[in-house]
Amino acid sequence: MTSFSDFPSLRFGIVADPQYAARAPHLGMNRHYAKSLAKLAEAIEVFNREDLSFVITLGDIIDRDFESFDDILPVYGSLRHDNFFLLGNHDFSVAADRLVDVAKRVGLTSPCYSFVRHGWRFIGLNGNEVSTFAPPEGHPYRDIAARRLAELRAGDAINAQEWNAMPSDEQFAWLSGQIEDAGATGERVIVMNHYPVYPPNEHDSWDRERIITLLTAHDNVAAYLSGHNHAGNFGTLDGCHFLNFKGMVDTETENTFAIVEIWADRMEVRGFGREDSRMLKLRR
Numbered sequence: 001m002t003s004f005s006d007f008p009s010l011r012f013g014i015v016a017d018p019q020y021a022a023r024a025p026h027l028g029m030n031r032h033y034a035k036s037l038a039k040l041a042e043a044i045e046v047f048n049r050e051d052l053s054f055v056i057t058l059g060d061i062i063d064r065d066f067e068s069f070d071d072i073l074p075v076y077g078s079l080r081h082d083n084f085f086l087l088g089n090h091d092f093s094v095a096a097d098r099l100v101d102v103a104k105r106v107g108l109t110s111p112c113y114s115f116v117r118h119g120w121r122f123i124g125l126n127g128n129e130v131s132t133f134a135p136p137e138g139h140p141y142r143d144i145a146a147r148r149l150a151e152l153r154a155g156d157a158i159n160a161q162e163w164n165a166m167p168s169d170e171q172f173a174w175l176s177g178q179i180e181d182a183g184a185t186g187e188r189v190i191v192m193n194h195y196p197v198y199p200p201n202e203h204d205s206w207d208r209e210r211i212i213t214l215l216t217a218h219d220n221v222a223a224y225l226s227g228h229n230h231a232g233n234f235g236t237l238d239g240c241h242f243l244n245f246k247g248m249v250d251t252e253t254e255n256t257f258a259i260v261e262i263w264a265d266r267m268e269v270r271g272f273g274r275e276d277s278r279m280l281k282l283r284r
Helices: 033-048 068-078 096-105 140-154 169-184 208-216
Strands: 010-015 054-058 082-086 113-117 120-124 188-192 221-226 233-237 240-244 256-262 266-273 278-281
Touching: 010 033, 033 068, 033 256, 120 169, 169 188, 169 208, 208 221
Parallel strands: 010 054, 054 082, 120 188, 188 221, 221 240
Antiparallel strands: 010 256, 113 120, 233 240, 256 266, 266 278
16 A cells, blocks of 8 residues: 655755856856756656646846847746746846846746645745845945955955855845744745855855854754856755755756655755755755
8 A cells, every 4th residue: 555655745846047148158167058948848858757746947037138038938838837036146047137126027926935736835035135246236235245255354264255145134034933833834945046055165155154053043944055166066954955956057058957756754966967965965
């Protein structure tokens, strides 16, 4: 007799960093921007054959130019599952007068949000909120970003990079409240952001320490999913898994994407192409 525990409670698809643009490849970085349209279409074909709750792209939908959205967003039109986006640093490599239009262009009423599926709360962060590139010119967050970057550089921090960023204090308080609310209702939590925070890497969010402290302090937080570091990364701290998925834009022909399955006692990552497969125990 088959029991309910013999099946995952939910499955979802992951895409990281398609970074599409109609431009020549950067061979030195092995990035093939125009190839991402076909790679994404291939991933969606796989997703459409699966019983998934949703698919999420972890940022850097485009490499540059607002017009690039016109080419890649229609590819998602064939997806038969709910579709979610996070925004990455490259999504704001657009003309200054289009910065305020980026979130709306990909269908986001808010660049940070949460939703619940089968007792799991998924929290999507706006990792670009405090940055030198995403806020409109003259916005106070640009000044805060410049100061934070200077502090990190003074301390020789490896993530003291202009292409990193962080959520605002207000968004961090919102994240904390979301986790507390989820705990009160018996929900487990997965947090998603474009920027990784662990293991330490030059691509990490500027506030990596406070995010790590928050997530590891709550037993109901199972995982933190990110992109941005195209090489990928993985680590576990105090039972919380930190998964950095590999960038789709890298390599001329080999794809990378994943399907994540949530079971009662574990989370399984089924990697395609360059993405690694993993079996991760849940801490409660």
